[in-house]
Amino acid sequence: MAVGAIGAPKGIAGRALGNRSLMAGVALLVFIILLAVLAPWISPYDPNDQDAIASLGAPNAQHWFGTDFFGRDVLSRVIWGARVSLFVGAVSTAISMLLGGSIGILSGYVGGRFDQGVMAVMDVLLSFPQLIMGLIIVALLGANLTDLILAIAITAVPPFARVARGPTLSLKERDFVEAGRALGFSNLRIMLVHILPNVLDDLIVMGSLWLATAIRTEASLSFIGLGLPPPTATWGSIIREGFENLLDAPWLAVFPSLAVLIVMLALNMIGDGLRDATDPKAAVS
């Protein structure tokens, strides 16, 4: 992929700004985030207002995306659904980044038997299919917002731990860490101030890719029927209702599906672009 113009080598920010698909992804994502944040002001109707006469109405001038079985405005539900989907995705990714990152850095820094043990547990957790794991944890914990976020976060801890551990292993042998120890810094300070900043790049790239997975997992769980209880509008639950009325009202499934797809595309474009920007070799090869 061509990165920027030929000339002086640029920094990460420069390369990121020069990457067209990364910028397109950011623009798309910002657009969706704005929709979510501004939902109370821009959504044309209340997402839970029912209108029995308008049940399963096709898209028209009043209801751009049509109406669902209860006559609720699909456009409003998709806009409000963005809030839940993005919130669950972002918070669960943040939690798994924090937990996985801490476990990975600690495990790599301590090393030895401890490291082997922790990584063995992570590998076993990693070997179980992510969606199945999510299904079971949600079923065990229950389906309120906190537990749903926790369930999705737990499934992502092992990959983040791995990403953080790898560089930590080589970083702790480097001179500046040795110097910190010689100066009498505590292990905690070395991990937080000297190792974490060097691992952060990898964690953030991974986070942007994982955010897509987290949002997809939330939508999948809602679609299966294990998400937040009704009437809360989430993209997955709207798609599920659309799927149940697929033959009579295809728009009900299609519009929220497009919303999910746009966010997935945006995040994957950002993730790829960030990887290219932080790792110049990957961009050239």
Next chain:
Amino acid sequence: MLRFVALRLVMALPTLWAVLSLVFVLVRIVPGDPALVILGDQATEQALVALRHRMGLDVPLWDQYLQFMAAVLQGDLGISMVRNRPVWGEVATVLPYTLELTFVGIFLGVLMGLPLGVLAAQHRGGWIDAVARWTSLLGLSFPAFISGILMLLLLAVELPWFPVIGNAPFANPPAHLRALVLPALNLGFIMVAYVARVTRSGMLASLSEDYIRTARAKGVPARLVVWRHALRNALIPVVTVVGLYFGILIGNSVLTEIVFNRPGLGKLIVGALNDRDYTMLQGLMVIYALVVVGANLATDLAYGAVDPRIRVR
């Protein structure tokens, strides 16, 4: 080669033990008393005690663990608490559907992804490279249930080429195969994304190697250079990604089975979750664990088949 296979088999055992233990732990950390969950608040103490006994929950945890392991080793997955039939029997009736779906999905994914990746690397920067890049991006972006629903709408409802319901018995081969096309394509399409990506970057690396220049210089036909000499060396990361993809594939097969209303492990596990059928759930997780360990083993063996050096090690 035989020694290599045997060695890998032995090395898979600790993983299997660990994954089975994970299943045991996961099912036991349910908050609350499963017997109470099943029977409800109105249940008598006698009924609760009887059910706990039937589920083997009235013995110490350590004994439960040993009993669980012993039962699994003997192929006994217990009795479904809700359907009152052996779990293994329930699984065995639908397992062929899931296995068929996953294998045809992988096959289609590799069949489409490999050539796409090779051509993209060969014509780097050209239109086919752009097609490959966009296919990958879309495949990585589509949640399996959304691609499934859109396929269903386009190719079964708007254009009635395929049946809406993917449930046709094995006894009726033409209908069965027709019902398999869309679900398998759905799994395959997402897999193309992964396969095409690694094939492309692997091919770009191997095409710039010295031995490729040598082969070209001594007059090996271009087609042979690309598809035999270069591709063979690009295959290792492809095997890795197919193996890694397997976990995602299993999740996607659950969603695909729901969308196309196909019998399979996916519908079974969703049913078990809704009914709170813990024995069925535990049995299904054991099956998934076996499938995952089996897939890892197959990946290891495939490395050996692709790269003879790995066999020697």
